[in-house]
Amino acid sequence: QFRNTxxxxxxxxxxxxxxxxxxxxxxxxDTGYTRNETDVAR
Numbered sequence: 852q853f854r855n856t857x858x859x860x861x862x863x864x865x866x867x868x869x870x871x872x873x874x875x876x877x878x879x880x881d882t883g884y885t886r887n888e889t890d891v892a893r
Contacts, residue, residue, distance in 0.1 A: 868874035870885040878884060885891050 866874070868876035870876075870891045871878050872884050
């Protein structure tokens with residue numbers, strides 16, 4: 852049996868692409884990409 856309401860009516864989802872260069876995130880400058888875990892943690 853289907854539910855009467857959808858969870859999407861009361862909740863939201865947000866996705867974080869971290870670090871830059873993964874998923875849909877990007878940068879126009881090479882200096883924007885992380886090169887180690889310390890940069891990712893910032």
